Amino acid sequence: MENSFKIFPGGKLIISLLIMSTFLIKCGKNTQSGISYSRDIQTIFQYNCTSCHGNTSPSGGLSLTNYDSLMAGGNSGPVVRPKAKPEFSLLYKKVAYSEDKIPFGSRMPPNGPYLDESQIKYIWQWINNGAKNN
Numbered sequence: 483m484e485n486s487f488k489i490f491p492g493g494k495l496i497i498s499l500l501i502m503s504t505f506l507i508k509c510g511k512n513t514q515s516g517i518s519y520s521r522d523i524q525t526i527f528q529y530n531c532t533s534c535h536g537n538t539s540p541s542g543g544l545s546l547t548n549y550d551s552l553m554a555g556g557n558s559g560p561v562v563r564p565k566a567k568p569e570f571s572l573l574y575k576k577v578a579y580s581e582d583k584i585p586f587g588s589r590m591p592p593n594g595p596y597l598d599e600s601q602i603k604y605i606w607q608w609i610n611n612g613a614k615n616n
């Protein structure tokens with residue numbers, strides 16, 4: 483009786499550690515593979531784009547304040563093509579390509595500072611994953 487009492491608390495600790503580590507491994511995997519629209523992409527827009535691409539008379543007719551307005555596109559039509567390679571999406575071209583390769587107008591944000599490599603990669607991955615509202 484006394485013996486099992488001594489073993490039990492330790493056993494409980496090991497079980498809790500196992501549960502915790504599987505949970506942590508799961509979390510780590512999620513942040514690596516899955517780009518989230520609301521957490522990652524909308525945050526980029528909020529800090530770099532919505533000053534011009536807001537809700538009231540947005541530049542280029544494109545509001546970047548939420549998923550629906552992004553997918554509705556701008557004056558030149560849809561800016562995201564979820565089923566095509568990210569390189570076919572105007573959104574990606576406008577933030578990733580150098581000024582001389584932009585199809586029209588300016589690289590975004592106009593006159594910079596442009597998005598950094600990791601932000602551009604996030605947008606690429608998000609479109610490549612199907613541009614989901616996640």
Ligand code: HEC
Pocket residue numbers: 527530531532533534535541542543544555556557558559561572573576577586587588589590591592597
């Ligand atoms: C200083 C104002 C300003 C900021 C900041 C800005 N833009 Fe723009 N954007 C414009 C203007 C003006 C146009 C229209 C002319 C052009 O396409 O160059 C435009 C056009 C666009 C278009 C093309 C829309 C269409 O349908 O023709 C996209 C896509 C775009 N911007 C994305 C972005 C993204 C993404 C950001 C943030 C990383 C951003 N812009 C930041 C001013 C801005």
